[in-house]
Amino acid sequence: MTITKTRGRSESLGLRLLAGVERAGNALPHPFWLFWILFGVLAVASWILSGTGVQVEDPASGEMVGVNNALSVDAIRSLLSGAEESFVTFGPLGTVLIVMLGVAVADRSGLFEVIARRALSNVSPRSVVFAVALGGALSKFLSDSAYVVLIPLGAVAFKAVGRSPMLGMIVAFVSINAAGDANPLIAPGDVVFAKVATEAAHIIDPNVTVRATDNMYFTTVSALVLAITITLVTELILKKREHTLVVDVDQADAAASSVMGSSAVLTDQQERRGLRATGISAMVFLALLAAAIIPSGSPLRGEGGEFLESPFLDGIAFFLSMFFLVLGTAFAAGSQQLESASDIPRFMADGVRSIAPLIVLFFAVSQFLALFKFTKISTVVAVVGSDAIQGLGISSVALFLIVVVCIAVLNLLITSGQALWALVAPVIIPMMMLLGTNPATTMALYRIADSCTNSITPMSTSFVLCVGYLQTLNKKAGIGTLISFTLPCALIMFVVWLGLFLAWWALGIPLGPGAPVR
Template sequence: MSAQQAAPAEKQSMLNRALNAIEVVGNKLPDPAILFALLMVFVWVASWLLSGVSFNEVDPRTGDSIQIANLLAGSSLTEFTSRMVNTFVTFAPLGIVLVAMLGLGVSEHTGFINAGLRSILSVTPKMLLTPVLIAVGILSHVAVDAGYVLVIPLGAVIFYAAGRHPLAGIAAAFAGVSGGFSATFFIPSSLDPMLAAFTQEAVNLSAHPAAADLVINPLNNFYFTTASTFLVILVGWFLTDKVIEPRLKNTKVDADAADLPVMDELTNREKKGLAWAAFSMVAAFVLLVISALPEGSAWRSDAGELADAAAPLMRSIVSLIFIFFLIPGVVYGYVAGTVRSHRDVVEGMSKAMSGMGYYIVMAFFCAQFIYAFGQSNLGALMAIKGANWLKEMAFPMGFTLIGIVLLTGFVNLMVGSASAKWALIGAIMVPMLMELGVSPDLTQAAYRVGDSSTNIITPLLPYFPLIVVFCQKYVKNSGIGTLISLMLPFTVTLLICWTAFLLLFWGFDIPLGVGASHSFPAG
């Protein structure tokens, strides 16, 4: 009997109907790239319709009443087309993702990431299997999507080898990889600077007079996301061992043992490669620390600060991610024998870039939309009107933060891309909440909570069908309902506990990250 069959028939039927409705609606939405293109056309038309309307709202940047620019005017259209290439190539998130992926691609291609994760999981005591698996899932975020194709199937393998239900291993790993997507295990992921870049783009759309001088630090949520790691691990550990696995007790594993994958032990060459790769990574880190500590270090800002957003160290986060995965990846490859010449290193980079084609297409349309949205002045109008409405309603700020989390979770059911969602939501929410005195750092943190918590229940997640296939290797009649029923307890619990955790940071004014704040001068 499958997990799907184990649930009461009436409840399962209601669940399937709800999931089918979400899937139908989601499938009718355009692809995110086309969605941005359609939104851009909508902005053009809206700017034309509203360009002749007089508004009472005052633009703080000029002191005059806000005026919507007509983007369909001849001069606006020619300006748009003449800047199209520059708008695309200077789109901050594009370079951030591509540079980070060059280094990560080498580490993945040479087998360094694969061997490292296998090494961690193979020496884990049985009683700590669940929390370590979730922690490894969170750690895999530094390799972007590697956790989906590596950690999740390995979770099933090691649970089955330990005499536990493999679907529980899939659930625990999925909770770490995707449910804890916005948690960071002491190591910044490529998501941190990418989201910060989108937040900076949203800040630049603000009409707030102080926005011009505001620079978003790439690690503006780092303290919060690092602390969140322990929350995600504890929640996942409890739910896996006390809720999910007992529910799977009567779910038979109907695959033959001979057909099930085996977690291979590391070979001597792989162990030697890992040792040298770890040494190279530590050596590089020590050199960085030594070069950064002196008061006159070139890594420091003009004010002598390392953590300042203007400091070269902070502006080099993406470059350091590239270096700190390129070096050990190459060292591992040469020692383990997976790299024979520099051509293999270049092949790893090329392979990583070949998988970024879709992101580049999406980034092109996203960049054009954000440019058009900013030029139209619609964002400033919406932010000021929205802020004025919220001021009149006088909602407690805690409820506003909860609203951002829930809104993000709902949008996540329809739009799977984290960057696409934040580009859509952030362009409106960040400027609006800045007018109310809420910092972009806090708004971004609320977004990350809602985004992560619902990742694991949306069939529109690009890797969701793959996880269903992993389940079917062990329980052949597994389906979308099976996976949703496994992961729904994680989503509900994370939404409640993680939101409360964010409110705790806000309420006690605990720093969210480097150079971050909770408040902003109200407009």
Template sequence: MKANLQVEGLQQESRFVQRLMNVIEKGGNKLPHPAMLFVYLSFAIILISWLLNSLGVNVVEPLTGETVHVQNLMSTEGVDYILTSLISNFAGFSSLGLVLVMMLGIGLAKQVGFFETFMRVSLTKVQSRFVTYAVIFTGIIGNIASDAAVVIVPAMAAMIYYSLNRHPIAGLLIGYAATIGGFTANLIIAGTDVLLSGITTEVIQGYNDTARAVTPVANWFFGMISVGMLVVVIAFVAKKYIEPRFGEYNSSMAEEGFLNHKESHISKQQIKGLRYAALSGILYVTFIAILTIPQNALLRGGGDSFLDSLFLSSIVPLLLGFFLIISLTYGFTVKSLTSLSDVPVLMGKSIAEMSGFIVLVFFAAQFIAYFNWTNMSTIVAVSSTNLMESMNFTGLPAVVLFIILCAVINLFVTSGSAQWALLAPVFLPIFYNVGFDPGYIQMAFRIGDSATNLLAPTSPYAILILGLMKQYDYRTGIGTLFSAMLPFAIIMLICWISLFVIWSLFGLPVGPGVYMYY
């Protein structure tokens, strides 16, 4: 009787969730490709600049007292700017070089098999009572390997849950919630930190050239603390809602022959490779620490403050060195590298996977450059700031509202870099004018951008997970997936915002030297 009720409950998908997801899916599917979105927005900026210039729109810049007018991109001067700045806008875009350099190291580690082996070992070498926590933790920190974690962690979690006589789809969904919902948190600096900080720097220095650059470590402290919080929150939701919802597993509902599939064995050589890679990584970190911590150390750059050190300003090259060391050590140990000549070939493959990002950056760079050149960023920032001040809505509540706005937009624009390139030119100057640090606002964006990833039906990862679910139970559908993800997304967002508010009220830095106000 109980089993029948559970099957019946699984078949009855929430009508409200179904309708809501259908609306989101239809709306998201109507949006153009992110790159084309910036093409259309760039043309819109050109037309709007002509209109606002014709109307004589202007504001008084509060810091200088100067009157700022909208510059017309359809004028001779504007056309000259469009044509002559095309290449420099792209080549000079802050995040482009930084991300590609990081991917040389991270991509090599992925190509030689380091990340896959690390995640598989992390999930299979733990006691059964700690499996849920291991799945969540591995999924969150696995975002350093980008989409590799989304492919590996949920699938491995499902197999482990099945071997422990627990429902495999519950394990699958817990792994998915950790990898996608916790994408913005990590213990170390990831490619996302480099990408977003580059966009933030590009925007804020385009608005105010005296503003300091936002470094990849700008959100490091809060990101590390977020890992612990998310492990607890996701585990709570899993125990309270997900595992009871699915109950006992009926293996007869799986695809024929699917459960006979056996996961490939982790060889002794792969374990040896992980150990040697870990040792080489520890030695590298120790060496860098020796060059950084002492007062007159080489990577202190002669400065008294650690915030002004050569270490922080050179974090991307140093991280590249770290990933190269562990990749080479692991690769030569397991024979996925046979000579140094293999390294540039594998690096080339990892850069090839970034082709979509490069195309996106080209068009996003033009949009941001046009928005700044026309002075529309100043017009919007000053006007919005004046409105916020007149409403006395310039403090932490405004930031919380911004997080919620990002969470909603994320349902339609699933690319985090595209969404930030879209929102940053508008909102960073507004918050900067009332004293908020750009790195702090970047962290606020990342919370909203991450939590609702689980509810975006246009995400390619949702299709992947849905396919895996059907292999374990052919009756599952999109309603099953999103009704299960709903409590994860809502509770994660509430807890993440709460942590951010508490963090802010105590005046703690979200990263080295990055506080609520600059």
């Protein structure tokens, strides 16, 4: 009896803590308003700091700079007249729009869904966990659609081999959330992250460019390591509680019936024809691209035949967009969905409409960053912070741990990866650069911190979505149900991924092409 009561109290305390986190997160405004609130706080802070006369040496120019008062008449005029330019020239804006034009065609044609469903069909019982985990890690191209497609598919895959479909949902959810930033391929989000990192790095050095490929080597290995980690945690820890994930009798077929999407209207023959056309188109596209890149005198190469500093890598967003445009068009034509050429621009328009909320958020973010740059607070904070850390004599490893833990805690409340990166990048990238850390290394640290806590915060819309999916199979499933299974995965993955990074850093292995870890 004593043990039962202790467990009850422990569970109640845990649920109360989760409820407290949920209330705190719900108290935060929408990210759009959050950035405008921070805009006001930053403006007031600039007024106060400018009056103190604090000055630091600008690492970029070597000149002494202080904080500019954003509330002065001249500053307000300058900010208002430059608002349009700040938004239009905001790096991620054009990147997202260009990439989405191509991705939308592949998404609206049903290509992504068909590939995901077929990849998880006929998976053997011994490899089902790894297959679902790796599928989630590779699903970043689907963006938010990954949850809608892969969570039900995880249930179907587990049910097919006689295991709990609820556990299949949880494994898929954890792998998308926690391993989504460990992707061996270049996804649209990588391009956005690189653009934000580049703008932040320009605070210190205007010649620095962060590319979407700068973490490619590290994320490729990480995807496999994290998929194996999820598999081991599931089989060694979560499997012991799998019996508690009981499906309601009247919901036994819910998982299978929920896997419906744009491809549900296609016959197997149509899907096969579409995939065949897609495969041929992909090979032709990649062959032509390789033929255009290989010659040293190619216009896609840089000066002297340079590849890392080339129009190809600088314009990777355009080539990604064209790649998905070709694949989506080929699948739609091969599966007999393409009625006329006018369907393609319609798919593109649908894709742009789907990211309208992100464009709205970008407007607020661009104005906040423009103010940050104008006030030069980021420069002052970076220099003062780096000097303070150097004075304390903190090792690089200790600094990495502090950065990762702080971002992980923030991510419990600000669950939008791009919004949080836009918020912290202008501070941590310049500060870390002054301490000798490559921006690509800071970006890799952010991936670890941002990813691993995504699956344990009730503030995330994907978390709520997964709870909803679980409730389609068991009406009593709730936040506590999901947390009890995701927490072990999140903690162990955090330790494993951070350990992988520290080993990578200690060995001095490049994070990507032309991106040294030190």
